[in-house]
Amino acid sequence: MSSPLAIGAVSAVLRNLLDNGMIEAGPAVGGTVNVSAVAPDTIDLTGAEELPRLNLFLYQVTPNPVWRNRALPSRSASSGERLTNAPLALDLHYLLTAYARVDCQAEILLGYGMHLLHERPVLDRAAVQRALNPNPLDIAMLPPAFQALAAADLADQAELIKITPSVMGPEEMSRLWAAIQSHYRPSAAYVVSVVLIEAIKPAVSPLPVLSRGIVDPVTKRDRGVVVNPDMLPPLPTLFAATPQLKQAGVRLGEPVVLTGIRLSGSNHRVRLAHPLFPVALELVPDAPNTDGTELTLTLPNDAAAQASLAPGQWSLTLRFLPAGEVNERETNAIALIIAPAPVITADASLSLPAATVLRKTAPLRVTATLFSRPQVQPRQRASLVLGTTEAAANPRAAATDPLVFDLPSTLPAGAYPVRLRVDGVDSLLLDLSGDAPAFDASQSLSVPT
Template identity: 35%
Template sequence: MSSALALSAVTSVLQTSLGLVYNSSALGTITVSAIAPDLVESKYGIGPDSGPLVNLFLHQVTPNAAWRNIDFPSLAADGSTRLKNPPLALDLHYLLTAYASDDTEAEALLGYGILMLHENPILPRALITSILGTLSSSTYNDALKAAGLDAQIEMIKLSPATLGREEMAWLWTALKADYRPTFPFQASVVLMRNDNPAVFSLPVLTRNIVVQPGVSAQLFGLQPPNDQSPTLVGDTVQVNGSALSTASQISIANPTTHVTYAFAPALGGAHDTSVSFQVPEDPANLPSGVCQLSLIFKNASGIVTQHTSNVVLGIGLKVAATPVPSAAASGGGTLISLTCDPQVRPGQNVYLILSSQTNSNMQVVAAQPFTTQTASLSFQFTPALTADTYAARLQVDGVLAPVASNWKFTPPATLAVLP
């Protein structure tokens, strides 16, 4: 593979190759430059009395689509362990421009250059080595010689490019230079890579493959209690599917808190078409929010497989039955403190929604900041709440809990907030 100087090395080889062509032509001494067109005019004084000149300009560099995804990911999941060292594959887009003051001289210059590119669709390795070897010794030129362009796995190919009149006009307008006869072409592919050490896996000494007859388990969906979502701690959830009788564990993963909670389906066990379980009462270890549910299977050979449902499980927060949520006047507003179940963790977004049963007004307030895992939450309502009866709902990470109501009373009793 080539180093980061591969782009410069390609341009240098093309520039020297064009110079050799013109020196052996009937046009005499021709200057071949490799700078931007606007710099050509200021440096060489392009005008009616200027000598003939050909300029090679790299106007665009694009990733090579064929090489871009040819290798595996270069880094492991931790973002630091290098598994592979794939090359950076690039296509180089050039403009070959002829400058001349005599009639038809620019056409002659362009003709020699285009013919050279046509007859040399591939830059031979020996040519690259020879041209870079003739460069005078300097820190920069020595680095070009060691760029490794002649040793990369794929050789440099030259092919014409097509630019319409509008694209060409836009390009020269952006270059802020006067248009001259130009031939666009492409050099592909340049493979650049640093010598980064990679980690290799150990060889596979033996293969233990067990094939057992049977139908693979499938998960069709979740059935929350009363067909309503979300679920609360203690609610019964049914997982519907097929070939579920051998499910040994249920796994609930919360991507926000990065917690995975596994337990056995103790409620009624597992059946062929369904598995029922109760959402565990473990406020410190099972967080609420949007969760991914999976069933874990273990066969007689000890092989463990996991099947994940494509339907998420929402576990809502509920206001603990005791102590009763308290409200206090604070700074011209109302501070409500309550206890929730399960506990919430830093990074989770928790809101308290109060809906007045008198005028149907609804107010939403975020929980006051907390830095540790806690079951105690405080909400500051400003201005102060008026004396009324409110329906209270907690929302965590987008999961909205049912209304905190006591159905033993008629009408149901809800959270009472005093001003």
């Protein structure tokens, strides 16, 4: 692959190609011709001794549509180690312009320049090497910018440089020259593809595969490729985590059904991960059914779970030893929604007091104070909804502190359905055990007069 100097190296190679062609053309182009690769607005032909000029201008750089589908530079999610050095693939858009002060000379120069590029649609590696390392000349004699281009490694990239004429309509050409802020001259557009720029930073390259599947301890031969006669995933896969009664979330102490495929085995452990907890929590589920498609996990409801879990969305994976294998596997991750449960009546097992709602006069407000199962972390966003009135929780220093909400003093007295919302996850207000959904009578708070 090439280095970041490759863009400048392509311009230098094309300029060298045109320059050599103008020298060989000699008298046919009217004498000495200056070949350059600068912006058109920097060219001045007002001088009496100014030579005719053929200029190559890089006016646009675009991603290559084929190579851009390759992987981007990636890093390990765990260690941050660089894994790949994916190339930056670019197409270079050039404008070939002829300048002259004599009748028809600009047209002659443009014709010769276009013919030279037509005859060399592909720049082979030898031509690129000769242009950037002009032996037997001492490269130290050249300008510093050109000396640096010798290290571009353009000749070593996987793709050859291809030159293709590009159609540019009058409107597009007019906008381009207006942006350049220069007078229009006879021009032709070209696309040069593809330049591959790749970093040379250390990466990770996997070792060759020695075996596929289980290795027989006697013959030392691998099991080979295993074919499953179905359209299901070939590896243990989880599909969904469904709370009881198909509620929106699961509360502490409640079961959740995990459904998937190829879950048969032993030593099953459920791993729960959350951004606010650096270490994943492991829980032991019930044994899967005989088909290996379903198993049940019951969330604990004790003091340890109160502190080690939090309301919100968790990432759930299942780790176990599949039947007939010697190495454990871990499934894909699915979402588990743990719903907050506002402690409305006192919970003696967790030593949590009942919720209180007070109407205060200095200043005028209604203040609700309550705890949640599990605890709400200080970094989580919590709000309380009484009926249709919502209030955000006051800042707290620790997860063990109660949640305090200041509601408007205009809130009328009476009993209100209560919802505790944490990071967008609501407590369970609906009772889905009957024939039709209804509000859970236990999920209400009374506002005093």
